[in-house]
Structures are given as C-alpha cells and as structure tokens.
Amino acid sequence: MTAGAGVKLLTEDGRRLDGRALNELRRCRIEAGVLKNADGSAYIELGRNKIIVAVYGPREVHPRHEALPDRMLLRCRYSMLPFSVAEERKSPAPTRREVEISKVIREALEPAIFLEEFPRTSVDVYIEVIEADGSTRVASITAAAVALADAGIPMRDLVAGVSIGKIEGKLAVDLSGIEDQHGEGDMPIAMMPRLGEVTLMQADGRFTREEVAQALRMAREAILKLYEEQKRALKERYSKVLAAELGEEQ
Ligand code: CDP
Numbered sequence: 001m002t003a004g005a006g007v008k009l010l011t012e013d014g015r016r017l018d019g020r021a022l023n024e025l026r027r028c029r030i031e032a033g034v035l036k037n038a039d040g041s042a043y044i045e046l047g048r049n050k051i052i053v054a055v056y057g058p059r060e061v062h063p064r065h066e067a068l069p070d071r072m073l074l075r076c077r078y079s080m081l082p083f084s085v086a087e088e089r090k091s092p093a094p095t096r097r098e099v100e101i102s103k104v105i106r107e108a109l110e111p112a113i114f115l116e117e118f119p120r121t122s123v124d125v126y127i128e129v130i131e132a133d134g135s136t137r138v139a140s141i142t143a144a145a146v147a148l149a150d151a152g153i154p155m156r157d158l159v160a161g162v163s164i165g166k167i168e169g170k171l172a173v174d175l176s177g178i179e180d181q182h183g184e185g186d187m188p189i190a191m192m193p194r195l196g197e198v199t200l201m202q203a204d205g206r207f208t209r210e211e212v213a214q215a216l217r218m219a220r221e222a223i224l225k226l227y228e229e230q231k232r233a234l235k236e237r238y239s240k241v242l243a244a245e246l247g248e249e250q
Helices: 096-112 136-150 177-182 209-249
Strands: 028-032 040-046 049-060 073-080 121-131 160-167 170-173 185-192 197-201
Touching: 028 136, 028 209, 040 136, 049 136, 073 096, 073 136, 096 121, 096 136, 096 185, 096 197, 121 136, 136 160, 136 185, 136 209, 160 177, 160 209, 170 209, 185 209
Parallel strands: 073 121
Antiparallel strands: 028 040, 040 049, 049 121, 160 170, 160 185, 185 197
C-alpha cells in the first residue's frame, strides 16, 4: 500500500514520527509456547502489531491426496482479525492480499525446514493478526519460525524478517502503518539469520541498485537483533518447561 507524498514522515532533526532513528526497529517482544492446544506457538509484539501463531504437526495429511511422497507439506494461513485494522470491520473472508501473504510466508519458511525428513506429513501454521500497524508479513515470519521451533520441528536456522522502506527519499527500517501508507516504497526482507541467506524479498516502489544493496545491509543488521529476541524467547520457554519437569520429579 504505497501512496504518494503529502504527509511529513520525518521531523526537522531527521527522526521519524514515533521518534525512531532511520535504522531503528520498533520495540519487539516475542513469547514462545503461549497456546496449550497447539504443538508449537508464539506471540509477537512489534510496535503496535500483535500477532499470534499456532503450529500443528508433523501429522497425517488431510485430505490425504495432498500428501507429498518425498517431503513434508507446509501449509500457512495468514489471517487478519476483523478488528485488527483501522477500518471498522475487515471482511472475515480471506482477501486476495491474505492469500498472497500466506504464500510468501510459506516460501520464506520452507528453506529453513528439513522438509525431506518428514515425507507424507503436514505441518500447519495458523497466523492471526490481532492488531496491525505495518510490516505484518515479516513480523508473522519472525513469530512463525519461533512457533515451528517450539513445536520441535528440525530446522537449519530460524527465519526473521523486517521491512525496509523509503520515506522522504531515505531508507528506513521496520515501516509502521503510516510510513507504509505515505512512504515511497516498501521492501519486506526475510533471512535465515545465522546462515545469512535471504528467503523473502519483495519490493513495492522504486529502488536504485545502491538502495537495494543498502537495504539488504540494513535488513541484516535489524534481523540479527530480532534473532536475539527469538533465541531469548525460546530459551525462556525451555527453562520454564525444564523447571516444570523438575518440579514434578520432586
Ligand atoms: O502488513 P504488511 O506491511 O506486510 O502488508 P501491506 O499489505 O503492505 O499492509 C501494510 C499495512 O496496512 C498493514 O500492516 C496494516 O497496518 C494496513 N492494512 C489495513 O489497514 N487494512 C487492510 N485491509 C490491510 C492492511
């Protein structure tokens, strides 16, 4: 959703409307293992975004004819709750945007999973956006990777994502809703942080070759910070599980 100029997105001293520097992420907090019914789960807050992810599997594929003989079937469903956006009520039916985002999220996660080790099974990733404020697809990827790890699914690496946008001609990390709406461009990027491999790169708007290179550098720096938060959330989850088990033994 890229609109033209008109709204001032940078203050006199070069800060953004929410006070951030151009290379600054919004406050990010991740929690793993938030749902009892799912095999794995995670909750992320990135600025005003609130997103919850539930993972089921690996399990038998339904309908059975969708099973793949040589690998796991990964299914992702990104969905926005009707009250998640400013407009009074988003239709609960999947929009074209949600269908597209579900697909790109799946493609961003697949390279990290050892799909071939689980033939004829499926893993379902359900993503519910509770409140949206820009960059929800990349925040969903960051949380989904934690939920997959929480489900115990063997992975090469986690995946984390950030959007790099262009506001008033300058590249900026982690676009908020208003920056996405009134900025000149938006480039969602996801990477396997430890391996440094890009698994998602989209672009809406015009970027020069130099800007793309700079955007990748800025994204890598931000993604490494998100990776620290992902690991912290998983460690906290494991220490809680361990403490509960030790408590039972006593
Ligand atoms: O969320 P993301 O940046 O990945 O995707 P987008 O299609 O570029 O949407 C940007 C933002 O627009 C979302 O994060 C929401 O804050 C907002 N939006 C909205 O207000 N109403 C919609 N139906 C869809 C998006």
